[in-house]
Amino acid sequence: MKKMDEIVNYCKENGFMYPGSQIYGGLANAWDYGPLGIELKRNIQNIWWQKFVQESPYNVGLDAAILMNPQVWVASGHVGGFSDPLMDCKECKNRFRADHLIEDNSNENPAGWSNEKMEQYIKDNNLKCPNCGASNFSEIKEFELMFKTQQGVISNEGSDIYLRPETAQGIFVNFKNVVRTTRRKLPLGIAQVGKAFRNEITPGNFIFRTREFEQMELEFFCKPGTDMEWFEYWKKYCMDWLLKYGLTADNLVYRDHEASELSHYSAGTVDIEYQFPFGQSELWGIANRTDYDLKAHQVASKESMEYHDPLTNEKYIPYVIEPSLGLNRVLLAFICDALVHDEERGDILKIHPDLAPYKICVMPLQKQQNEQAFTIYQALAKKYMVEFEASGNIGKRYKRQDLIGTPYCVTIDFDTENDDCVTIRDRDTTEQVRVKIAELENYFLDKFNL
Numbered sequence: 001m002k003k004m005d006e007i008v009n010y011c012k013e014n015g016f017m018y019p020g021s022q023i024y025g026g027l028a029n030a031w032d033y034g035p036l037g038i039e040l041k042r043n044i045q046n047i048w049w050q051k052f053v054q055e056s057p058y059n060v061g062l063d064a065a066i067l068m069n070p071q072v073w074v075a076s077g078h079v080g081g082f083s084d085p086l087m088d089c090k091e092c093k094n095r096f097r098a099d100h101l102i103e104d105n106s107n108e109n110p111a112g113w114s115n116e117k118m119e120q121y122i123k124d125n126n127l128k129c130p131n132c133g134a135s136n137f138s139e140i141k142e143f144e145l146m147f148k149t150q151q152g153v154i155s156n157e158g159s160d161i162y163l164r165p166e167t168a169q170g171i172f173v174n175f176k177n178v179v180r181t182t183r184r185k186l187p188l189g190i191a192q193v194g195k196a197f198r199n200e201i202t203p204g205n206f207i208f209r210t211r212e213f214e215q216m217e218l219e220f221f222c223k224p225g226t227d228m229e230w231f232e233y234w235k236k237y238c239m240d241w242l243l244k245y246g247l248t249a250d251n252l253v254y255r256d257h258e259a260s261e262l263s264h265y266s267a268g269t270v271d272i273e274y275q276f277p278f279g280q281s282e283l284w285g286i287a288n289r290t291d292y293d294l295k296a297h298q299v300a301s302k303e304s305m306e307y308h309d310p311l312t313n314e315k316y317i318p319y320v321i322e323p324s325l326g327l328n329r330v331l332l333a334f335i336c337d338a339l340v341h342d343e344e345r346g347d348i349l350k351i352h353p354d355l356a357p358y359k360i361c362v363m364p365l366q367k368q369q370n371e372q373a374f375t376i377y378q379a380l381a382k383k384y385m386v387e388f389e390a391s392g393n394i395g396k397r398y399k400r401q402d403l404i405g406t407p408y409c410v411t412i413d414f415d416t417e418n419d420d421c422v423t424i425r426d427r428d429t430t431e432q433v434r435v436k437i438a439e440l441e442n443y444f445l446d447k448f449n450l
C-alpha cells in the first residue's frame with residue numbers, strides 16, 4: 001500500500017480532491033472534491049443505496065433536513081453530552097484532550113472519569129505536554145463538538161441552532177411518519193446519506209477525519225429481543241458489501257467496543273476497521289442503539305413512538321441497529337486499496353468498475369477519425385461516464401487512463417475504416433479485443449452494474 005503522503009498527492013494531482021479555499025491559503029482540513037472525486041463519491045453513494053435500499057426487502061430511504069429543532073439535540077443527549085475534555089498547555093499554548101494524554105502515557109482507561117479525577121491524575125503523575133515537555137496545564141474544559149449558529153436575522157439565545165453531528169436523528173424523528181405513510185411492518189430500516197458536521201479537535205489524515213463530512217446511515221427498527229440477531233445480520237451485510245467492491249479481506253477486521261468506549265446510546269458496538277497507511281482505524285460503526293433514541297424523543301416531544309404490531313396486537317418501542325459509515329472515509333479506503341504500482345506501467349488505480357470515475361475512454365488514433373469517435377463517445381455517454389481523449393500517443397493515453405482507473409479504452413484505429421470495428425483494451429489484463437461498433441453497447445452491458 002502507498003504511503004499517506006503519496007495518496008494525498010495522487011488525489012490532488014489527478015483531480016480527486018483539492019485543498020478547500022486554496023487561493024486564500026486554504027482552510028485547515030477542508031477538502032473540495034474535483035471532477036474525479038465527485039464521480040467516485042457519487043458511485044460509492046449509489047452502490048451503497050443499491051445494496052441498502054434497492055436490494056433490501058426491509059429498507060426505505062429518507063432525506064431529512066440538516067437543520068433541526070434544537071430540542072432534538074437536547075433529547076438525543078448531544079447537547080451537554082457530545083463534548084471532549086480539553087486543556088491547554090500554558091507554556092506552548094497547544095490544546096490537548098486530557099483523556100488521550102492519560103491513555104497515551106499510562107495503562108489507565110480514563111473513560112467515565114470526572115474532569116477533576118483526570119486533572120488530579122495528570123498532576124500526581126507529572127504528565128508532560130507532548131509538544132514542549134512542560135507540565136503546566138490549564139483546568140479541563142468541556143469542548144462542545146456541535147457547530148452552533150443562529151437561525152434568522154436576529155441573533156439571540158433563543159435562535160441558536162445546530163448543524164447536525166449525525167444524520168441518524170433525522171431518521172428517528174421521522175420514524176412514525178415513515179411507518180404511517182409506507183404502511184410497512186417491522187422490521188423496517190430507514191436509510192439516509194447526507195452531510196454531518198463536528199467541530200473535531202484533532203481532524204486530520206486527509207479526508208479520514210474532517211469537520212464537515214458525509215455519512216451513509218441505516219437505522220434498522222426491530223422488535224426488542226430480536227435485536228442481537230439483526231445486529232449479526234447487518235455486521236455480515238456490511239462486511240460483504242466492502243468485500244464485494246474490492247477491499248482486501250486482510251485489511252479489514254471487526255473490533256468490539258469495550259464497555260468503557262460505548263456511546264451513551266449503545267448496548268453494544270462493533271467497528272469494522274481498515275488498515276489505512278497511517279494504521280488500523282474505524283471505518284464503519286455498527287451499534288445496537290436499543291430503544292434509547294425513540295424513548296428519549298417520546299419523553300421530550302410527548303409524541304408516542306410506539307409501534308403497534310397489527311398481527312399480534314402488541315405495542316412496543318422498537319430497538320434499533322445502526323450501521324453508520326463515513327462516505328469520505330470509505331472513499332479513502334477504496335483509493336488506498338486500489339492504487340498499485342506496476343514496474344512497467346506505472347501507477348494503476350485497479351478500482352472496481354462500478355466505482356471507477358470514468359467507465360470508458362474513447363480514443364481516435366488519427367485526427368480524421370475524431371468525428372466518428374465523437375459519435376461513438378456520445379452514444380456511450382448516454383449510459384456511462386465516458387472520457388474523450390484525442391491527443392498524445394496511444395501509450396501515454398493508456399497510461400493516463402490506468403492512472404485514473406478507467407476500466408476500458410475504446411480505440412478507433414487504422415482498421416476501423418475497413419472492418420467497422422474498434423479495439424477495446426482492458427485496464428487490468430491489458431488484453432485487447434476487436435468489437436463491431438454496432439455491438440459496442442451490447443459488449444458493455446454486463447461489464448457494469450450501475
Ligand code: GAP
Pocket residue numbers: 165166167168198200207208209210211212213214215217282283284285322324325326327328329
Ligand atoms: N450515528 C452514529 C455515529 O455518527 P460515529 O461512530 O460517531 O457514529 C459513524 O460515526 C461513522 O461516521 C464513522 O464510523 C466514520 O466512518 C464516520 N465519521 C465520524 N466522524 C467523522 C469525521 N469527523 N470525519 C469523517 N468521517 C467521520
